[in-house]
Every structure is written in C-alpha cells, then in structure tokens.
Amino acid sequence: MNVRTSAVLLILTASAATAAAQPATAPAVARPRAIPKPGMIDRSLIEDVNAMDEPNLVAVFAYIPLTNQPAALAELLTRDHRGLKRYADKLNRDMKAAGGVTDWDHEVCAVLVDRFETVSDRSGLPDKKRMSIINECILSRVVSFAELMIKRNQ
Secondary structure: OOHHHHHHHHHHHHHHHHHHHOOOOOOOOOOOOOOOOOOOOOHHHHHHHHHOOOOOHHHHHOOOOHHHHHHHHHHHHHHOHHHHHHHHHHHHHHHHHHOEEOHHHHHHHHHHHHHHHHOOOHHHOOOHHHHHHHHHHHHOEEOOHHHHHHHHOO
C-alpha cells in the first residue's frame, strides 16, 4: 500500500466513525399551514345570497378572492336550481326598479350564460323565463349599488 492509499483509508475510517457517533436526525414534523384570514365581500354578493335565502354563504365567499367571487357564485347557481330561480327573480325586480343591474350582477350573468352555453346535458338548464331574465341583465345598463338601493326603496 502506498502512502496516498493509506491516507485515503484513514480519512474514510475517521469520517465513518464520526458519522456513526452522531445520533440520527429526527424526522421532520409537519407544520400546520397558516389559517387563512377572510377577505373582502362585495355588497352585491350579500344581496344575492340573501335573495337566494342562503345568508350563511357570505362567510364562505369571504375566503375567495374578490375578483373570483362573481364566477364562484355563478358556478354555485348552476348547481342550485332553487337558488338560481330566486336570484333570477331578484334580478327581475332590480331591472324593473332601477332599469339595470350592478356591474357585479352583470359579471355573474355573463358567467352563467357561458356555463349554460357549454353544458352538454340540457336538462339542467333553467326554464326559458329565467334564462331570458339572465340574458336581459347582460344587455341592461349598469347601475351603481347606491343607485339601485335608492330606486328599490322608492
């Protein structure tokens, strides 16, 4: 054995002894994720879930980013036919009272129309009256929430 080989063996033996003397590391403990904090809610959303007779949903929507809330409500309405019926009736009342709907409701209706256009099972679609109301809302003028409240209370 030459000097170089014996030096390498000596180093390997020393490092193996050092590694054996150290205790094994404990497995990593999973840390709980931070609890998310609720965010903002649009006033129109509060009106809409109350019209659907589901006011407790506001708490759930608080965890959805404000920009995604109209699409999330529309997605819910495609699955909740009773809620969709009540929402369409609320839209109809708003159209009659104020001559339009809020920009929030415009966005919800646009997403609803898009969802209903792409559905393959036509049995889940709302009746023609409700679909007509939703389509009219897209074409109607946009009114501010404050203007809607004033017109509604006259």
